[in-house]
Amino acid sequence: MSSENEEYVDWRGKKMDPKRHGGIRVAALACVVEVLENMVFLCNASNFVAYFLKSMHYSAAESSNMVTNFMGTSFLLTIVGGFICDSYLTAFTTFIFSCILELLGLILLTIQAENPNLRPGMNTGPSEYQAAILYIGLYAMASGVGGIKASLPTHGADQLDRGNQRLISAFFNWFFFSLVMGGMIASTVMIWVEENKGWNWSFKISIVVLILALLIFTIGGPFYRNKIPGGSPLTRIFQILASAIKNRKASAPERQLEQTSSHSNPKRDGKYHFKFLDKALIDGSINSVEVEETRTFLGLLPIFGSTIMMNCCLAQLQTFSVVQGSIMNKALHGFQIPTQSLVVIPQLIMLASVPFYERFVRVLGDTQPQTTKFFHPLRRIGLGLALASASMAIAAVVEVKRRGAAENHVTLSVFWLLWQYLLLSFSDFLTLGGMFEFFYSEAPNSMRSMSTALSWCSTSMGFFLSSVLVSITNSVTARLGHEWLGGVDLNHSRLELFYTLLCILNFINLINYIFWAKRY
Incomplete structure (x- = not known):
């Protein structure tokens, strides 16, 4: 038995059989489960701003920060989940416990959505009791999501031969495909349910889907190979x-x-x-x-730090872009398009691009092996960071056009937001997909889960940074006479200036990333 195989055991804790445990088929189960889990996570997170505004009666700024804090906490806790996987529990066990915890959070939010007494009345904010229920449910979900997202990609990749880099790369590309597929279902089917049937139905469906994901994952238990935790x-x-x-x-x-x-x-x-x-x-x-x-491990940290600013830009799709779309013309031949569903078009393109990319790399690798270095994860990450900066520049231009139209009593079409959705979606594909492969492949054996979790932790830091920048921007501009992001009416804000600030900061960050990538 190879030294690599000696690191793994079966579900009973006995030595694994390479002929029976692991392989592409059980690795594919991780991708199937990720479709369902990410659908549940994003279908709720993507519309939380509207829920906090309309049902819980928080302000636009408070709602935006609550969403970014929730998503930031979810992704930040992946580093805790990765630490547990590497130190004490297998990725399989970590997933089971985390999925149950997310279910409990969903159940509590469902109870609140079903009971009017647990939500504030008209024109009043939530009571301390109602807010406590909301936050307990939200952060039980966040804790579960953190454990799932830390354990699932590493668990899937561990089913494969780590020495086969092309196979590892392909797995993470298809894992990202699964992420996008779950996001697309969330942006279409689940958004329609939320807007037409109500939040209570969205929560009920989420519970059923998450239970299904847990069952599918558990079925593969006897065939998984599980990495032995090696201590802290x-x-x-x-x-x-x-x-x-x-x-x-x-x-x-x-x-x-x-x-x-x-x-x-x-x-x-x-x-x-x-x-x-x-x-x-x-x-x-x-x-x-x-x-x-x-x-x-220390050598990975500068690369990790250089990706945070891109995720700060990505946070805008869940916050201010949603608020923009809510006051734009969403009609298309008599059908009202939810703002969050704009992401479907770039998602469809990304879904098609993954098999195309895999085919292209395979053919190119067979015919011109020397050119495959162009697809190195570090190059993909760099291109993603460049697209993030470009997306913020375009977002600023679109907001100027939207405000100008509003001043002339014209409601601009929501499809103008498609450009920032498209560029940021591709930026996410290149950056997050590249980070998955890079951190897993470069990580020491004893820190594989924790290192892979850096991909999600970067997203967390970006969402928290977005909240900090919003607060600092409002504080500084208020002293200058007018808050850029104050109030509930976006037509009296200066969102385009905030987008310009993000564009400049991300460009500076790109230069910083290039410095560290060349030194790695």
Whole structure:
């Protein structure tokens, strides 16, 4: 049995059989489950702004920040879920517990949606009791989502041979396909249900779908191979950092390459960073393999940090873009189009692009192997960041046009928002898909789940950064005489200036990313 296979056990904790456990078929189950889970998550998150405004009677700014905080917390908690997977529980067990927790949150929100006494009356805000129910349900959901999104992609990829990079890359491309498919169902079927049947039906359907996802995932249990948790990687990292600092004045020992050659990342030959970590080897309790793992993980962090600003731009699709669309002309041949459903067109294009991309890379890899470096995850991420900056520039122009039309008592068509939806959707495809592959492939064996969770954690940081920027922008501009994003009427705000600010910040961030990507 190979050393890689020795890292895995079956559902009973016994050594796995490579002929029976793992493989493409059970990895595909993770993709099927992700379609259902992401549909539940996005169908609720995408319309939370309208729900908080119309049913819970929060202001536009409060509603936007509540959504970004909810989604930010969901994605931030993936790092906790990844830590649990790497340290104490298998990804399989983490998924089961997390899915049950998300279900409990959904059930509580369903009870609130069904009972008028648990929602505020007309022209009044929610009471402390009603707000408490809302927040408990929301953050039970957020905790469950965090565990699911940390465990599911890693669990699916663990079913495959990690040495087959093309297969790993293909899995994450199809996993992103599943994310988009779930998002498209949320943007069409579930949005229609929410607007025509009410939130109570949306919650009921979400509960049924999430139970179905749990059952499908559980059915594959006897055929999964589960990675054995290896104890707390964060504890080891902190020990190595503390030891390196303690011994900072001592002479570092020579690198023991013969001990680390099988564990270091061959893609990073010649990229020897964080040399001060070698001083941790002076302590006899720390070996060179642990130092190399810490060096590799720390090397991922600048790339992770450089993607946060892009996700701040992406947060606008869930917040201000929804508010824009709510006061624009949504009619198409007598049919009222929900603003959130605008994302369907770029989603359809992305769904078609994944099989096209896979086919193109396969053919190109067979005929011109040297050109496949163009599809390296770092290049894909960089292109995604560039598109995010361009999308904010276009969003600013569209908002200027919308406000100008409103001043002339003309309601602009909601289809003008399609451009920012299209560019940000492609930016998300390139950036998030690239991060999945990059962090999983580059991560040390003992930190695979936690490193992959950095992809989601970047999304979290971006949503929180969006909330911070909104608050800072309002505070600064209020002192200058007029809040850019104040009040409930967008026609009296300066959203186009906020979009311009995001464009500039994201362009600066792109330059920062290029610096770190070249050094990696």
